[in-house]
């Protein structure tokens with residue numbers, strides 16, 4: 151009982167924003183190392199739902215090209231040193247997804263290396279965002295979904311985590327054969343999806359077995 155109480159009490163404060171960003175940056179650094187991710191640069195980052203750009207300004211510096219997608223104009227919040235390589239899309243995520251359909255997988259290689267989904271906090275919208283961008287994520291690339299681990303019922307408020315947590319189960323069910331999926335409680339939940347494919351050597355090794 152004591153452990154449970156302690157856990158509940160710690161949920162809000164157990165992982166600071168800095169630790170959460172460190173987690174995201176560490177996952178990116180490990181997955182996008184040259185040995186595991188043999189794509190030629192430029193590496194491209196997309197953030198859906200940017201707000202005051204706190205995450206964007208922390209994660210986007212790891213990439214060569216960045217896209218900031220928000221229904222509001224977030225230009226003024228973006229670190230000026232990033233503006234030269236950032237495209238700001240003032241639109242809904244649905245409109246952004248529609249705009250990238252021109253780089254369809256049938257016509258050219260998927261172009262996105264990392265997507266952070268943190269726009270409208272509903273299950274339906276998050277799944278629409280995921281389904282929209284996933285075909286354009288390179289093999290071995292990452293998709294992060296925020297707010298997938300509400301601390302308690304209070305956090306199911308649409309202004310907080312909403313019902314985004316439901317997406318994790320759907321991702322495992324519908325994309326489990328195409329991606330690795332891991333959820334952590336960090337900062338009210340970050341779910342990490344790593345697209346599998348023949349170009350990702352680690353996955354390649356597991357499929358074929360050692361020595362083959």
Ligand SMILES: C[S@@+](CC[C@H](N)C(=O)[O-])C[C@H]1O[C@@H](n2cnc3c(N)ncnc32)[C@H](O)[C@@H]1O
Pocket residue numbers: 197198199200201202203204205206219220221222241242243244268269270271275
């Ligand atoms: C929780 S905030 C994003 C926080 C930010 N990712 C961060 O970590 O600092 C959500 C943002 O999503 C934007 N948003 C809401 N609905 C959206 C939609 N349908 N398409 C794109 N952005 C949306 C809001 O304007 C808001 O700025």
